[in-house]
Amino acid sequence: xxxxxGISCASIVESGWGRFSPGHRCDLLDREYSSAIQELKACxxxxxxVLHGKTLKDVMDLLDGLLISGGTDVNPCRYGEDPLPGLGxxxxxxxxxELAQARMALDRDLPLLGICRGMxxxxxxxxxxxxxxxxxxxxxxxxxxxxxxxxxxxxxxAIEKKTLLYGILQKETLSVNGKHHQAxxxxxxxxxxxxxxxxxxxxxxxxxxxxxxxxxxxxxxGNWKEDSDSMKIFAAFVSAARVGARRGxxxxxxxx
Numbered sequence: 001x002x003x004x005x006g007i008s009c010a011s012i013v014e015s016g017w018g019r020f021s022p023g024h025r026c027d028l029l030d031r032e033y034s035s036a037i038q039e040l041k042a043c044x045x046x047x048x049x050v051l052h053g054k055t056l057k058d059v060m061d062l063l064d065g066l067l068i069s070g071g072t073d074v075n076p077c078r079y080g081e082d083p084l085p086g087l088g089x090x091x092x093x094x095x096x097x098e099l100a101q102a103r104m105a106l107d108r109d110l111p112l113l114g115i116c117r118g119m120x121x122x123x124x125x126x127x128x129x130x131x132x133x134x135x136x137x138x139x140x141x142x143x144x145x146x147x148x149x150x151x152x153x154x155x156x157x158a159i160e161k162k163t164l165l166y167g168i169l170q171k172e173t174l175s176v177n178g179k180h181h182q183a184x185x186x187x188x189x190x191x192x193x194x195x196x197x198x199x200x201x202x203x204x205x206x207x208x209x210x211x212x213x214x215x216x217x218x219x220x221x222g223n224w225k226e227d228s229d230s231m232k233i234f235a236a237f238v239s240a241a242r243v244g245a246r247r248g249x250x251x252x253x254x255x256x
Contacts, residue, residue, distance in 0.1 A: 002042040003064035003241035007033050008098050008118070009046050010071040010091070032221040033069055033115075036231070039224075040238040049097040056097065060104045065111040065212075065241030068098055068118030070219060073182055079129040086133025088181065099125050111212035111240040113233070116180055119205060119215030126188025126207075134183050134201060141199045153177050153227075157195045157203040157218075164206050164214060165194040168236045169229055176203065176218035183217065212240035 034044040042065075051059060060066075075090040076083055078099065098118075102125035105112040114122040120130055134141045142155055153175040159166050166172070174195070184202040187193070195204030195216070207213035214237065220230035 002040075003238060003245040004043045004045060004062055005037045005065045005067055005238065005241060006047045006059065006063040006101070007037070007044050007067045008069050008094075008101060009048055010069065010094065032224070033067060036221055036224045036234045037067070037238065040235055042238045042241065047097070047101065049091075049093045051097055052100065056100055057104070060101065060108070060110075063110060064245040065113070065237060066101055066105045067237070068102060068112070068114045068121050069221075070116030070118060070179075072117065073132070074117065074120050074124055074130060076130070076132055079124050081129065081132070084132045084136070086136040086181070088133075095121075102126075106207075106210070106213065109211050111237060111244060112210075112214070113212075113237040114215035115221060116217060116219055117182075119217050120182055120184065122213070122215045123184045123188045123191060123205060126191055128184060128188030128191065129186040131183045131185045133181055135181065138183075138199065138201065141201060142197060153223075155197060157197050159195045159204070160193060163192070163194040163204075164208070164212070164236075165204050165216075165233075168232050171229075174229060176216075177222050178203070178218045180217055211244070212237060 037044040047059060072091045073088045075092060075095050076087065078095055098121045102112065102122050106125065112122065124130065131137045154177060157174050157176050159169060159172055159174055184205060187205065190207045190209055191205045192208055193202055194206045197203050203217040205215040216233065220233045224230040224234060
C-alpha cells in the first residue's frame, strides 16, 4: 500500500439541499482532493469533524501525511480577535478538529499540505492571525474571491526563491486559481512566506524546519488534471509522505 493521506472534511449545515433535510449536518469534500492523491498511488482517507481526543489521535497515528482542505472562514476567536463585519460563515466543529489535526501534524513532523482555508488553519495552529476580510481590511487589494470555476487561473503570485515551493515549481511567477476573502496576517511560529500576490497578500507559507509543511492560498485540487504546476505540489507532498511510510515500515508500523 502507498502512503496514507488524511484529508479533512467540511462539516456544513444544509437548508433543504438535495436529499438532506433542513438543519441536517453532514461532512462533505470535493472529490478532486482524493482523486489527486489516488492518482499519485497514495491512499486518501477522509477525516470527519466529529473526531476528538483519543479517537482523533488514533486516526492521526495511521497517517503518513495530512491535507487540510478549503472551506469556510476560521472563527477569529481562535486567534484572539472579535468578529468584524466582513467575516463570513464559520464552523466551530471544523475549526476545533482541524486545528487539533494541524497541531498534531506539526508536533509529529508529519507532512502537511494546507489548501486555501487549510493554509489559514495551519497559520492559526502555529499561533498566527488572519485578515478576516481583505476587501475591508487591505486597501487596494485584488479581487481574490473570483466568480469563476476552480479550473480558471485568475491572478499571478510571485514565488520566493530559496523556498520549498520554489524548489517544487522551479519558477518565480505562477498563475493561480484563487477563491478566498481571508488571508494570513501575522505569521505563526516557525513559518515563512513562500509566495505573495501583486497586492502583497500572502499566498504561500511553509515551515523550513519541517520535512514538509506547505500552505497555498489557491486551489491545486481544482485543476491538477490540466495544470502541471498544481500536480507538482501534490506530487511533492505525497513524495514526502511516502518517505515517512517507508520509515514507518522499517520501525514496524503496521499497514495491514
